[in-house]
Amino acid sequence: MKEVKAMINGxxxxxxxxxxxxDAAKTxxxxxxxxxxxxxxxxxxxxxxxxxxxxxxxxxxxSCCTELADGMVIDTNSKRVRETRKVLTELILANHPDDCLRxxxxxxxxxxxxxxxxxxxxNRFPSIxxxxxxxxxxxxxxxxxxxxxxxxRCVEVCNEVQTAYAIAIMxxxxxxxxxxxxxxxxSGTSCINCGQCISVCPVGALYEKSEIDLVWEALNDxxxxxxxxxxxxxxxxxxxxxxxxxGYIGSGKMHAALKRLGFDKVFDTNFAADLTIVEExxxxxxxxxxxxxxxxxxxxxxxxxxxxxxxxxxETFFPKLINHISSAKSPQQMFGALAKTYYPEKANIxxxxxxxxxxxxxxxxxxxxxxxxxxASGFQDVDYVLTxxxxxxxxxxxxxxxxxxxxxxxxxMMGAYTxxxxxxxxxxxxxxxALRTAYELxxxxxxxxxxxxxxxxxxxxxxxxVPIPLPDGGEFPLKVAVAHGLGNARQLLDKIGxxxxxxxxxxxxxxxxxxxxxxCVGGGGQPYGSTIAVRARRxxxxxxxxxELPIRKSHHNEAVKKLYEDFLGEPNSHKAHELLHxxxxxxxxxxxxxx
Numbered sequence: 001m002k003e004v005k006a007m008i009n010g011x012x013x014x015x016x017x018x019x020x021x022x023d024a025a026k027t028x029x030x031x032x033x034x035x036x037x038x039x040x041x042x043x044x045x046x047x048x049x050x051x052x053x054x055x056x057x058x059x060x061x062x063s064c065c066t067e068l069a070d071g072m073v074i075d076t077n078s079k080r081v082r083e084t085r086k087v088l089t090e091l092i093l094a095n096h097p098d099d100c101l102r103x104x105x106x107x108x109x110x111x112x113x114x115x116x117x118x119x120x121x122x123n124r125f126p127s128i129x130x131x132x133x134x135x136x137x138x139x140x141x142x143x144x145x146x147x148x149x150x151x152x153r154c155v156e157v158c159n160e161v162q163t164a165y166a167i168a169i170m171x172x173x174x175x176x177x178x179x180x181x182x183x184x185x186x187s188g189t190s191c192i193n194c195g196q197c198i199s200v201c202p203v204g205a206l207y208e209k210s211e212i213d214l215v216w217e218a219l220n221d222x223x224x225x226x227x228x229x230x231x232x233x234x235x236x237x238x239x240x241x242x243x244x245x246x247g248y249i250g251s252g253k254m255h256a257a258l259k260r261l262g263f264d265k266v267f268d269t270n271f272a273a274d275l276t277i278v279e280e281x282x283x284x285x286x287x288x289x290x291x292x293x294x295x296x297x298x299x300x301x302x303x304x305x306x307x308x309x310x311x312x313x314x315e316t317f318f319p320k321l322i323n324h325i326s327s328a329k330s331p332q333q334m335f336g337a338l339a340k341t342y343y344p345e346k347a348n349i350x351x352x353x354x355x356x357x358x359x360x361x362x363x364x365x366x367x368x369x370x371x372x373x374x375x376a377s378g379f380q381d382v383d384y385v386l387t388x389x390x391x392x393x394x395x396x397x398x399x400x401x402x403x404x405x406x407x408x409x410x411x412x413m414m415g416a417y418t419x420x421x422x423x424x425x426x427x428x429x430x431x432x433x434a435l436r437t438a439y440e441l442x443x444x445x446x447x448x449x450x451x452x453x454x455x456x457x458x459x460x461x462x463x464x465x466v467p468i469p470l471p472d473g474g475e476f477p478l479k480v481a482v483a484h485g486l487g488n489a490r491q492l493l494d495k496i497g498x499x500x501x502x503x504x505x506x507x508x509x510x511x512x513x514x515x516x517x518x519x520c521v522g523g524g525g526q527p528y529g530s531t532i533a534v535r536a537r538r539x540x541x542x543x544x545x546x547x548e549l550p551i552r553k554s555h556h557n558e559a560v561k562k563l564y565e566d567f568l569g570e571p572n573s574h575k576a577h578e579l580l581h582x583x584x585x586x587x588x589x590x591x592x593x594x595x
Contacts (some may be wrong), residue, residue, distance in 0.1 A: 006072035013068070021063035021074060022050055032076050035092075035114055036151035037064040038200050040517075040532050044152050048088050049114065052076045060084060086118050093126040096203075097146050097474075103204040108528045110202035111149060137185035139370055140209060140363040141524075147205040148178050153196035154206060161517065162486045164313065166191035178205075181395065188593070190316050192486070194309035194515045195363030195524015200330055208363045208525055211384045218355040218384070219262040225354045227343065228258050229269040229335045229414075233361040233520035234388050235423030236541035240527040241392035242402040246534045247541030252407025257361075257395050259408065265343075268410040269358065270417030272331035272338070273424040273433070275563065276306060277554035278578050279520075280328035281437040282571040284510055288442065291509075292476060299324070301481075301508040304430050306330040308368035309515030310381040311584060313486050315594075318493050319586040321500075327581040330496055331424065332358050332365055333374050335379030337412065337579040342567045343414065351377060355377075357384045359391045361425070361523030364515065373582045387525025416559035419450075419546030426539035426544040427484035427519035428455035428462060431512040435466060435480070436438065436553045438510075442476070443469040450552050455480075456543070458518060460488035480510045 002017040008025050020043065026034050031324045038045040045062035052063045055073035060081065075081065092111065100106050135143040150169065155178060158167050166189040171180040180189050198206045218226050239248035248257070251268075258266045284302045291297050305311060305326040314321060329337070336358070340351040358365065368374065369382040386394070395402055409415065421434050423429035432455040439447045455463035462482040467475050483489040499506040516522040518535030521542070544550060554560070568576045585594045 004068050004070045006068050006070065006074060006076045009076055017067075018066050021052055021061065021066050021068050021072075021381050024068045025063065025074075025076060027457040030076060032063050033114055033117060034064060035110055035149070035202060036153065038153050038531075041153055041156050041200065044156075046150065046152055047092070048245055049085055051081060051083050051084055053078045057298075061438065073369075082118075086120065089114055089118055089120060089146040090123045091124050092149055093120070093123055093591060095128050096149070097129055097131070103147070104207045105147075105204035105528075109204065120543040128547050130211055135185045136209065138187040138191065138193065138209065138367075140194060140366045141186055141191070141198065142207050142209050143186055144205050144207075145177060147203045149203055149205070150176055150178065151202060152178075153200040153202065154178060154470070157196045157200050160487065162192070162194060162196055162515070163317075163490050164190055164192050164194070164486065167197070167343055171525075191315070192309040192312040192515065193364040193367040196516060198363065198524050199459075199522070199528070199530045207388050208390065209366065210390055211366070211386060212390050212397075215357055215384050215386060215394070218357070223353060224355045225264050225349055225353050226262070227265040227267060227339050227359060228263045228357045228359065229272065229332070229339075230254055230258070230359040231269045231332070231365075231425065231520060232273060232422050232429075232542060233523060233526070233538065234359050235422075235545070236393070236521060237361060237388050237526045238392060239402075241389070242395075244403070246537040247539075247544070249541050249545050251545065252409070253402055253405040254359075255410050256408045257391075257400055257402055260400050260405075261394055261398055266410050267335065267339075267414040267475060268417055269331050269335055270421035270424070271414045271557070271559060272335035273421035274418055274554035274557040274560050275334055275580070276328055276331045276424075277420060277430075277437050278560060278571050279334070279434050279576060280304070280326050281434050281441060281554070283326055283328060284434065285438050285441045286572070288438075288476075288478075288509065289482075292470070297505040297509075301506050301511045302326050304434075304512045306424070306430060307364075307513065307515045307520075308362070309364035310486065310513045312364070312367070312487065312587065313489070313515065314493070315584055315587040317490070318497065321493060321497060322584055322586065325584060327577075327583065329374075329379055329580055329582050330368065332360065332385075333582075334580045336369070336374065338563070339415065340377035340379050340381060341579060342563065345567070346413070352381060355383050356381065357386065358382050359386050359388065361388050361520045361526045362516070363387060363524040365525075373584075376579045376582075384400065386558070388523075389525060392527070412559060414559065416557060417549075418557050419549040419552035420546045420554040421557075422549070425520040426456070426542050427458070427514050427517075428482045428512065429519060429539075429542065430453045430514075431480055431482050431510070433554055434510070434512075437555045439466075439468055440555070442554070444471055445469055447553070455482055455512075458484075458532060460485060461492050478510065479508050480512075481508050482512045484514040484519050486513075489513045489515075
């Protein structure tokens with residue numbers, strides 16, 4: 001690659017051609033402030049905060065989208081640059097509400113940080129702010145246009161990364177705004193509730209609909225028995241809220257914190273992840289065996305079903321493929337159904353007195369919990385869903401010193417889990433966990449090497465052929481695919497749809513899709529600052545826990561075996577289907593409503 005040389009603040013820099021001034025400056029330890037820029041998205045230069053002075057140039061250059069050229073002499077901190085940045089920041093503040101202390105992003109706000117770094121204590125421009133109505137109709141995402149600074153990050157992640165097309169920049173000039181088609185609430189659009197817009201928003205214009213007060217109310221009610229589950233991805237992210245590095249395995253402290261918050265029973269979604277693998281794995285194996293025996297591949301591929309944003313996406317944009325979705329519910333919903341059937345039966349508690357709470361990395365889980373299909377117990381199976389961020393807020397409100405908590409396990413009954421369950425939170429983890437079990441169910445032979453590297457990594461779409469030994473001595477070449485981020489999933493689904501339309505079958509047999517980049521570790525409810533690099537480190541934390549656990553295959557989980565012996569009978573039994581399986585429906589592509 002061709003290299004270019006330049007001078008930045010008197011220091012020589014040498015980088016590859018095509019590198020922006022912003023990124024070049026980082027290589028020599030020079031920080032240029034930004035606001036609209038996000039390292040995982042395209043640079044738009046909308047805000048202008050990153051301007052620098054280039055010798056012999058009549059105008060300042062936006063460093064996030066200007067490539068470094070040979071011989072450039074750049075000043076990132078001249079008087080002209082500093083004054084321009086301050087003016088631009090003050091103009092943004094002039095059209096922004098002055099309520100930082102009450103804002104959900106207080107102390108996590110990039111505009112607040114920028115103002116502090118520039119020493120802004122007053123504003124030379126009069127306020128032109130006019131209050132607008134919030135959109136709070138979605139069960140997952142609140143949109144507050146009063147806080148929006150038109151950086152465009154949310155629009156890019158929705159339209160380019162997730163391809164959900166729920167929001168766009170409307171109007172022009174001073175009237176520009178981030179809006180929805182026909183000014184509908186998000187709940188009336190093709191929004192999939194993934195919350196990736198929240199993850200990239202630099203201010204408080206987008207945030208999850210909080211259920212903290214409702215959970216506190218339940219915990220303070222002596223007549224309620226409150227149980228809680230926590231998703232795999234939460235344990236490698238919750239520590240970030242309290243000073244730990246991404247990927248720190250906080251399982252034990254997480255359980256301890258929940259006990260101190262007052263939950264009556266602390267279980268773990270990982271138990272239900274193992275259960276999901278047994279149910280989904282059995283389903284896949286049965287379909288696969290039938291296909292091998294008859295030569296009829298029409299029911300393949302089987303598509304995983306544990307990511308609710310992905311499920312709403314396929315219902316909306318790929319209705320012809322709905323019959324390929326596994327009928328197995330997500331771990332959250334399997335746990336919710338058992339929390340109000342199996343658990344109260346064993347604990348001799350009236351299920352109407354049970355409040356089921358889940359801690360999730362995902363804002364779409366709030367939506368999933370309220371789907372009409374998720375009432376297998378006769379009640380709403382999961383009553384309240386808290387994001388990782390909300391969980392952290394409750395810990396702070398309770399004055400709990402998370403860093404110094406002891407490590408304790410979850411309850412054994414629905415808290416024991418294997419390494420296969422914990423990797424659910426990383427892209428490819430569900431596939432890897434399923435293959436660990438499916439391989440043995442089909443072949444009858446032990447899988448000696450459980451690390452299936454072909455499923456791992458942050459590549460958008462991964463494909464592999466896994467040779468599965470058959471009892472008759474033959475071998476079946478199982479073709480699998482893994483996609484994360486719905487833009488990547490769309491490409492894969494287009495291919496699958498085209499194959500089926502052309503040949504009546506697809507070349508794939510089993511496909512995992514996760515709505516968010518990186519998988520659940522990158523969910524819309526995770527701690528702020530969730531870049532691809534951070535998500536990868538969280539994923540590594542899950543793989544580390546997997547390596548350290550004594551049992552690494554879901555069908556070897558003794559608590560799951562006992563569940564079948566005492567309650568469900570066998571995998572895919574009639575009772576299991578009643579409680580743990582479901583169906584999905586076609587949605588209108590404009591409104592997102594079920595047809």
